[in-house]
Amino acid sequence: MIKTLELHGISKSFPGVQALDSIDFSLEAGTIGGLIGENGAGKSTLLKVLSGAYIPEKGTIKIDGKQYTFKSTKDALSAGIAVIYQELNLVPEMTVAENMMLGHFPVNKTGLIDFNSMYETATKQLQYIMEEIDPQAKIKTLPIAQRQMIEISKALLLNARIIAFDEPTSSLSQKEIRNLFRIINTLKEQGKTIIYVSHRLEEVFEICD
Numbered sequence: 734m735i736k737t738l739e740l741h742g743i744s745k746s747f748p749g750v751q752a753l754d755s756i757d758f759s760l761e762a763g764t765i766g767g768l769i770g771e772n773g774a775g776k777s778t779l780l781k782v783l784s785g786a787y788i789p790e791k792g793t794i795k796i797d798g799k800q801y802t803f804k805s806t807k808d809a810l811s812a813g814i815a816v817i818y819q820e821l822n823l824v825p826e827m828t829v830a831e832n833m834m835l836g837h838f839p840v841n842k843t844g845l846i847d848f849n850s851m852y853e854t855a856t857k858q859l860q861y862i863m864e865e866i867d868p869q870a871k872i873k874t875l876p877i878a879q880r881q882m883i884e885i886s887k888a889l890l891l892n893a894r895i896i897a898f899d900e901p902t903s904s905l906s907q908k909e910i911r912n913l914f915r916i917i918n919t920l921k922e923q924g925k926t927i928i929y930v931s932h933r934l935e936e937v938f939e940i941c942d
Contacts, residue, residue, distance in 0.1 A: 736795075737762040737926045738895055743792035745778055752778040753789070762894075765917065765927040767941035769934070776930050777818075780897050783928075784816040785809035796895070815888035816897040821880050825873035830855035832872055833887050858886045862916055878909035885916060896920065897928035902936060914940055 736759040743756040753775045760766040770776050781787040783794065785803035794801050796812055803809045823832045830852045831838075839850040855868035864882045872880060881901065888896055898917070902910045917940060921927055929941050 736760060737797060739793075739795040739798075740779075740783070741793045741795070743779065743782055743789050743794075745775075745782055745787055745789045753782070756792070760895075760926050760928065762926050763921055763924045764942045765921055765929055765940055767937040768928055768930045769932065769937055771932070777899055780816050780818075780899055780928070780930065783809065783814060783895075783897065785814075810891055810893070813892060813894035814897075815891065815893035815895070816899065817881065817884045817888065817901065819900045819903060821877075821884055823872045823880055823883065826871060828869050828871055829859075829866055829875070829883055830868040832883060833858065833868075833890060835887075837891075854890070855886070858890055859883075861889070862886060862919075877904045878906075878912070881905075881913065882916070893925075895926045895928070897930065899930045900932070901929075902931070902933065910936075 738760045740756060740758040743753050745753040756775070756779060758768070758779070768776055768779070778787065782789050785806045785808045788804060794803065801808070801812050803812070824835070827835070833855050834851050839847040839854065841847040852868045859866050859868065859882070862882060862885060864879070864886075866875070866879050866882065872883070885896075901913060905913065917927055917929070929937065931937055
């Protein structure tokens, strides 16, 4: 059976540090895989290789059996990979909808941004994950949990099939964690491949396959 995601022999070093040494990791579609390790073990480095932010010295990345070489995060996104980092990648002064559409704004016949279409699409996507967030609100006014939902919505708008979460519960309350787990399980049921990075073993045992 062809795995949705396969990493083989991934190695990455920095001056004086071997961050990754021949890492193998694979997952099937519709599963949640846990990636655990102490601080400095290389978890985030592996995600950055997967996301195209880092280029490994050795190793291969395959998606559905096809080998890819990512030279940028744009390459990885085009292949259906999204990583939701602990430090969320949002612009505080922009609105929710603007952040969700950043880099692929809808335009009208005159070539200008179609704001009506942008807000309509953002509203539908937020409703899809059952989040009541005002698409016209500025990111800086929202709590961390809602910002995280916006990152997930961004990934889904870009048709991500492989979604990695890097220590996603570090700043969340128990109620917010339950909501996040509900959404992750929904993504799993839809056939998405999920990587869950955490040092909280109780969470890993609860949500990962």
